[in-house]
Amino acid sequence: MVCNWGLSMDIMMLYMLAGDEDVSEDRSSNSNKDEKLCNHCNKKVLEYVVCIKCGENFHFSCMNQAAKRRNAICVHQMTQVSNVEEDNESGSCHAQAFQFMEINLKLEKVSAENILLKELLREVQEKNKILTENNNLLVQRLCDIDKKNAIAIAKKS
Secondary structure (H helix, E strand, C coil): CEECCCCCCCCCCCCCCCCCCECCCCHHHCCCCCCCECCCCCEECCCCEEECCCCCEECHHHHHHHHCCCCCCCCCCECCCCCEECCHHHHHHHHHHHHHHHHHHHHHHHHHHHHHHHHHHHHHHHHHHHHHHHHHHHHHHHHHHHHHHHHHHHHHC
16 A cells, blocks of 8 residues: 655655665566665665665665765665555554654755745845945045034134
8 A cells, every 4th residue: 555645745665674685786686576676785675765766775874875875877866756655563663654754855955945045145135235335435435524513613713
């Protein structure tokens, strides 16, 4: 059964528990064609993420390792749209995945707010600079007027 949590941003991951069995290098020789294999360690995967760029399946930690390899052909990134299969053992995985997605959404929101706040700060600093320059010009102009008034008063006396 596929679980779609109905988030406005389609950030979901594919989940199933990882098996401990080693799998042959030749994936085509597997007896069960529906088995998912980690592209990095070649073990069966039940809980996995999918690379956006190449579409390969990985254990979460294996994806990070594969992306950091020196000879990596693909710098793997997690898929943004995927599904979660439900079974009796993965209830806590679903809850953790949902919490992970909520945290990612909050992080994206905070990052966007941070960008806006930096822009507002820059604008306020520019306006403050203009106001300071205008204030200095007004002070200078008032000093000039005071000098002219002092000269005019001195001439009358």
